[in-house]
Each structure stands twice: as structure tokens, then as C-alpha cells.
Amino acid sequence: MYLYDHYDQAMVDARVEEFRDQARxxxxxxxxxxxxxxxxxxxxxxxxxxxxxxxxxxxxxxLNSRQMHALADIADKYDRGYGxxxxxxxxxxxxxxxxxxxxxxxxxAKVEMHAIQTSGNCIRNISSDHFAGxxxxxxxxxxxxxxxxxxxxxxxxxxxxxxxKFKIAVIASDTDRAAMRLHDIGIQIVEQDGxxxxxxxxxxxxxxxxxxxxxxxxxxxxxxxxxYAEACLRVYNREGxxxxxxxxxxxxxxxxxxxxxYAKAVDAEFEHMLDEGIEPPFAELERIRTFFEDPAFxxxxxxxxxxxxxxxxxxxxxxxxxxxxxxxxxxxxxLKPVGGIPGDATSERMxxxxxxxxxxxxxxxxxxxxxxxxxxxVRKADLHALWTALEAAxxxxxxxxxxxxxxxxxxxxxxxxANARSIPVAQxxxxxxxxxxxxxxxxxxxxxxxxxxxxxxxxxxGHIGILGVDRKGVENYQLLLGGSEAEDVSLAKITGPGFDExxxxxxxxxxxxxxxxxxxxxxxxxxxYRRIGMTPFKEALYG
Amino acid sequence: MADLSxxxxxxxxxRKDDPVDHAAVTVDSFLDQSSASAVRxxxxxxxxxxxxxxxxxxxxxxxxxxxxxxxxxxxxxxxREAGYEGELRAVGDVLVDQVAYMRRxxxxxxxPDAPLDQSDVEAALSRWPEVYQSAADASTPIWNKRxx
Numbered sequence: 258m259y260l261y262d263h264y265d266q267a268m269v270d271a272r273v274e275e276f277r278d279q280a281r282x283x284x285x286x287x288x289x290x291x292x293x294x295x296x297x298x299x300x301x302x303x304x305x306x307x308x309x310x311x312x313x314x315x316x317x318x319x320l321n322s323r324q325m326h327a328l329a330d331i332a333d334k335y336d337r338g339y340g341x342x343x344x345x346x347x348x349x350x351x352x353x354x355x356x357x358x359x360x361x362x363x364x365x366a367k368v369e370m371h372a373i374q375t376s377g378n379c380i381r382n383i384s385s386d387h388f389a390g391x392x393x394x395x396x397x398x399x400x401x402x403x404x405x406x407x408x409x410x411x412x413x414x415x416x417x418x419x420x421x422k423f424k425i426a427v428i429a430s431d432t433d434r435a436a437m438r439l440h441d442i443g444i445q446i447v448e449q450d451g452x453x454x455x456x457x458x459x460x461x462x463x464x465x466x467x468x469x470x471x472x473x474x475x476x477x478x479x480x481x482x483x484x485y486a487e488a489c490l491r492v493y494n495r496e497g498x499x500x501x502x503x504x505x506x507x508x509x510x511x512x513x514x515x516x517x518x519y520a521k522a523v524d525a526e527f528e529h530m531l532d533e534g535i536e537p538p539f540a541e542l543e544r545i546r547t548f549f550e551d552p553a554f555x556x557x558x559x560x561x562x563x564x565x566x567x568x569x570x571x572x573x574x575x576x577x578x579x580x581x582x583x584x585x586x587x588x589x590x591x592l593k594p595v596g597g598i599p600g601d602a603t604s605e606r607m608x609x610x611x612x613x614x615x616x617x618x619x620x621x622x623x624x625x626x627x628x629x630x631x632x633x634x635v636r637k638a639d640l641h642a643l644w645t646a647l648e649a650a651x652x653x654x655x656x657x658x659x660x661x662x663x664x665x666x667x668x669x670x671x672x673x674x675a676n677a678r679s680i681p682v683a684q685x686x687x688x689x690x691x692x693x694x695x696x697x698x699x700x701x702x703x704x705x706x707x708x709x710x711x712x713x714x715x716x717x718x719g720h721i722g723i724l725g726v727d728r729k730g731v732e733n734y735q736l737l738l739g740g741s742e743a744e745d746v747s748l749a750k751i752t753g754p755g756f757d758e759x760x761x762x763x764x765x766x767x768x769x770x771x772x773x774x775x776x777x778x779x780x781x782x783x784x785x786y787r788r789i790g791m792t793p794f795k796e797a798l799y800g
Numbered sequence: 801m802a803d804l805s806x807x808x809x810x811x812x813x814x815r816k817d818d819p820v821d822h823a824a825v826t827v828d829s830f831l832d833q834s835s836a837s838a839v840r841x842x843x844x845x846x847x848x849x850x851x852x853x854x855x856x857x858x859x860x861x862x863x864x865x866x867x868x869x870x871x872x873x874x875x876x877x878x879x880r881e882a883g884y885e886g887e888l889r890a891v892g893d894v895l896v897d898q899v900a901y902m903r904r905x906x907x908x909x910x911x912p913d914a915p916l917d918q919s920d921v922e923a924a925l926s927r928w929p930e931v932y933q934s935a936a937d938a939s940t941p942i943w944n945k946r947x948x
Binding site for chain 2: 262265274278411414416495499
């Protein structure tokens with residue numbers, strides 16, 4: 258994985274000192290909260306319902322065991338002994354004191370980590386495929402391109418006061434595991450006539466106005482990648498709406514201009530910029546690529562797995578994924594224990610995952626946008642030992658991509674924007690399905706819960722989505738069906754009137770039962786919904 | 801329009817020439833009249849309209865009515881990329897925490913609504929040891945240094 262050189266380290270260290278100075282000025286009253294807010298936001302520090310929240314960047318979701326240990330130490334030293342892995346492949350701490358924030362950033366800098374641009378109206382942490390470098394179906398590892406864009410976007414002088422936040426995802430396979438087309442810019446590394454290049458999808462997003470990004474450029478040569486991204490951003494910075502924060506994301510600009518007109522404006526800017534020396538030397542991409550070369554895989558690793566223990570066999574079937582090297586698998590550690598808080602991990606569990614990564618996965622971990630952790634490179638022969646250790650620590654839930662593998666935002670338990678709680682709904686649903694034993698029969702069923710219209714819990718992209726709203730002071734939950742964040746991307750539709758907290762759990766089960774009744778061979782919930790449409794579900798829910 | 805005599809107290813310049821001694825006009829007025837040599841660009845103005853007339857411009861003020869409106873950063877870079885070498889002055893809600901990025905986008909003068917402490921400005925401008933990307937200033941990006 259990528260390692261800092263003295264340049265990268267100097268930049269992160271300077272940022273810590275800058276923030277220390279800003280926090281001191283705020284604590285001394287020399288900065289008003291209004292003046293301090295955009296500064297703290299660009300360092301990932303939010304003011305939430307009960308305390309400050311610090312969001313730490315995990316670039317493209319990749320980290321090593323030393324970094325995971327540092328995250329655990331921060332949880333113990335400055336928080337309440339746990340952290341929350343997010344849908345942006347980051348980690349958040351919910352109980353931070355302003356006085357400690359600069360010290361935390363300093364601790365992070367010691368392990369080549371930071372909270373730079375994890376919030377604010379700037380280019381956010383770049384996300385990517387959590388199986389990058391391991392997936393059997395990828396064209397190349399997408400992370401070198403994500404790292405190049407990380408450097409380009411860090412402290413960008415022109416794009417730090419954009420109309421709104423800006424999220425970029427990079428993938429390199431036809432299977433989309435990063436919700437690429439629901440980002441402000443989604444980049445897919447593709448091959449054309451033997452050359453690698455980047456397809457640009459611009460103007461996707463969730464929030465209150467969900468949009469699927471159209472492709473505005475099918476092939477940008479790799480030695481023009483940064484310049485093209487710069488052109489996309491400049492058009493947005495100049496033309497994006499600033500009169501209404503709810504219409505300020507690039508998706509609105511692309512929608513109002515039309516994808517073709519936006520693409521034309523970008524092309525004009527791009528042509529002009531080609532002479533401006535914006536593109537990094539190609540050797541930099543080559544340098545970055547060397548950090549992402551394959552670890553020393555055992556080319557003769559055994560394909561055999563002893564499946565005599567049925568619990569282990571179930572976990573292997575559910576939570577491991579095909580690897581590009583025979584004899585290896587990517588193993589998913591579920592942070593969705595039945596009745597638990599999706600994405601939460603205690604410091605003790607973080608340390609265990611770090612140690613297991615060191616022992617079994619070439620020291621690498623990944624954070625998934627579905628709020629789980631991946632050990633990307635595990636020998637199949639080691640899977641049983643890994644599972645045994647996970648199981649003993651309560652981390653062995655065999656529920657990847659099932660109805661129990663719920664994405665949920667922090668909701669009204671933490672977030673000052675939320676209208677309703679998300680976590681208790683997720684807990685009750687996983688308990689309901691676990692107890693009824695239907696999880697297995699339902700197979701792949703992606704369930705996503707947001708506690709407000711901002712959609713941090715990706716409810717638009719759930720096979721089943723739940724949106725918490727406030728109805729006359731009472732929490733109310735709308736049910737949505739038919740969304741997908743993957744390569745078959747689609748936006749979910751609302752079934753009808755909402756439900757109360759108990760009612761929404763029943764409604765999810767009712768929808769699941771319609772699927773079990775109507776499905777044909779091999780169909781997932783989403784496939785059945787797409788075939789039979791909304792009506793049978795509505796009849797069952799409201800009939 | 802600001803009175804220049806009081807303006808000078810707040811003005812921080814990184815240029816050796818003398819400041820323009822007359823007030824800036826709006827972009828529309830500038831395009832209508834050939835005599836003005838100072839213009840003020842508002843966030844919604846298209847700075848590219850000035851490009852055919854750069855040779856008669858000595859001062860471009862870019863207004864930031866609110867520091868969170870970043871359109872002026874692009875206006876500044878566009879003008880520098882087009883070859884403008886006159887004074888590029890950030891005016892309005894310009895705070896010390898933005899001046900480093902503004903310098904990188906080509907601003908060489910600041911006339912903020914609230915006076916800035918010169919030593920705070922110097923500290924802000926010397927904070928960053930390196931830059932990652934190229935912009936309108938002379939800084940060499942890290943990736944060029946890596947590959948000398």
C-alpha cells in the first residue's frame with residue numbers, strides 16, 4: 258500500500274500545526290464559530306448533538322495493521338472506546354473534545370493518516386473498490402489513480418470553497434462495488450485498443466434529489482486524467498448554484514445544463530488547460546503504482562477448504578469472495594452482529610482485526626462502504642483459523658449482503674441533521690430476521706436506512722430502503738423498494754404512506770414475504786421486484 | 801466605492817509598482833467604456849469577458865461578498881492563465897485562513913473588509929512547505945520535485 262515520503266509527511270504535519278493554531282484561536286475567542294466552522298470542517302470536525310465528531314480519512318478504504326491499532330488507541334484515549342466505520346470508507350469518533358482535536362490529528366499523522374477534507378465544501382476523501390488489488394474481475398488495481406487524485410485534490414487552492422461537498426470514486430472493473438455512479442464524479446478505469454484510460458461519470462448523488470451520473474467522457478487518456486478532473490471541477494466551481502444549498506451539488510448543474518452541454522463546457526476548459534502544465538509527470542503514476550504491486554502470494558497455495566464444520570462452511574459461503582490468485586480469498590469481517598450497531602467497532606475488536614490482518618492478510622485491511630471490514634488476501638488454508646478467532650470475538654456473523662447486513666447512518670442518536678433514529682430500526686430488523694430464520698432463504702437483500710433526507714444511509718440505493726422522517730414531531734419511516742448502487746444502478750421508489758418504528762419492521766418482513774412467494778428460480782429480491790413491479794408489494798403492505 | 805485613503809490602511813500588496821489611484825468599475829461598465837484601467841469582478845461575472853482587454857487593465861479586484869463563495873478563485877486563475885500581469889486584488893470577506901490559497905490562484909493584493917494582521921498573514925503564507933498541484937503561482941508541485 259501507499260507509503261508517505263518526506264513530502265507527504267511534511268504536508269500532513271503542517272496541517273496539524275495549522276489546525277492547532279486555528280483551534281487555539283477559537284478557544285481564545287479570536288475566531289467566531291461562523292469563521293471557525295469551515296476551518297474545522299476541512300479537518301473533519303463536526304459539531305453534533307452531544308459533542309464534536311471527528312471523521313478520519315481512510316484513503317480508498319485501505320489501511321494497515323499499524324494504522325488500525327492507532328485508530329483503536331484514539332478510541333480509547335480520546336473517545337469512549339469505540340469508533341464508527343462509515344459509508345464513505347472512513348471512521349468517525351462521536352465523543353471528541355475540541356481541546357483534544359489537534360492532538361488526535363498529531364497522533365494520526367504519526368501513522369500517515371489525517372482528517373483532511375473529510376468534510377466541508379471541498380473535494381472529499383477518494384473512495385474505491387474495497388476488493389481492489391484482490392478482485393478476480395478487475396482490469397487493474399484502481400487505487401493508484403485514486404492516490405494520484407488524492408494528492409491532486411489535497412489543499413487544492415481553487416477548489417476548497419466549492420458550492421457544495423464533492424465526492425469522487427474510482428473503480429476498475431465492470432462490477433461496481435463503490436456506488437461509482439452515485440458520486441459527484443465516478444471514474445472507471447477502462448481499456449481501449451490496448452490502452453488504459455478513464456471513463457468519467459459526472460453528476461450522480463443521493464441526498465434529497467438522487468441522480469445517477471451520466472457518462473460525459475468515455476475515454477480520457479491516463480496522462481490527461483488530472484487535467485480532465487480539474488476541468489470538471491472548474492466548470493462546477495464557476496457554474497454550480499450557490500443560491501440554495503439544496504441545489505448546489507454538481508448533479509443539479511449537470512441536470513439543469515444537460516449532460517451534453519456540461520460535457521462541452523468541460524471539453525472547452527480541458528482544451529485550454531492542456532497548455533497549463535496541470536498534469537503530473539507520468540512517472541508519478543508509475544511511482545505510485547509500485548506501492549500497489551501484489552504482495553508475495555504463495556503461487557502453490559491450496560484451493561482446498563475443510564468444510565466439515567457447517568458453521569464455518571456457511572461463513573465461507575457468505576463472507577468470502579473470489580480472489581485473483583488461486584488458493585486465496587478475500588474475507589469480509591461483518592460489523593453487523595445481530596442486534597448491533599452497523600459499522601461500530603470497539604477498540605478491542607479493532608486491535609484483533611489489525612492482528613489478524615498482520616497474521617493472515619499481508620498486513621492489509623479495507624473498509625467497505627457497507628460498513629464492514631475486509632481482509633483482502635487470505636490463504637484458503639488459513640480461513641478456518643481466521644474464522645475461529647473472529648467467531649470467538651463475536652465478529653463471525655455470516656451475513657454479508659443479507660438482510661442483516663444493514664447500512665445505517667448514525668441517525669438521531671448522534672446526528673444534528675437527522676429527523677429519526679436509524680440504529681434502533683436496524684437493530685430490530687436484524688433481530689427479527691435472525692429469529693425467524695428467513696435470512697438464509699432471502700439471500701442477497703441489501704437494506705439501507707437513512708435517518709433523514711440527506712441519505713447518508715444510502716436508502717435510495719437499497720433493494721429495500723428506509724427513510725426516517727419527522728411527521729408532526731413523531732418519527733415516521735418510509736419504505737422504498739428497488740434501488741441498487743451496483744453496476745445495475747437504480748433508484749428506489751417509495752411504496753406509499755410511512756410507518757411507525759414497529760410498523761416499519763413489520764413492513765420489511767411483509768415485503769420480504771412477497772418476494773419469497775413470488776420469486777422464480779435464481780432471482781434475488783431486486784430481480785423479483787423488477788419483474789413484478791410495485792403493485793404486489795403495495796397490496797401486501799396496504800391492501 | 802471605497803475611499804482610497806482609508807483603503808490603504810487595509811491594503812496588503814505583493815507588488816513593486818504603485819497602486820492604481822482610481823476606483824474600479826463594474827465589468828459591464830468596463831466593457832462599455834475604454835478609459836477605465838481598473839475593474840471589479842463579482843462572483844457571478846464571467847472573468848473571461850475581460851480577456852480581450854487585458855492590456856489596458858492595471859487592476860482587477862475580485863470581490864468575495866462571503867468567504868465561502870469560491871468563484872473568485874477560478875476568476876483569478878483564468879485571468880492569470882490568460883496572461884494578465886497587472887494587480888489582482890481580493891476584496892471583501894477575505895480572512896487570513898484563505899490568503900494562502902488566494903496567493904496560489906494568482907492574487908497579489910488583499911483589501912479585506914476587516915483589516916488583517918500582517919504578521920498573521922505572513923505566518924499563513926509561510927505555513928505550507930510544499931504544494932501538491934500546479935496553480936497560478938510559481939511553486940513547484942511535489943510530483944515535479946519527485947521526478948526532478
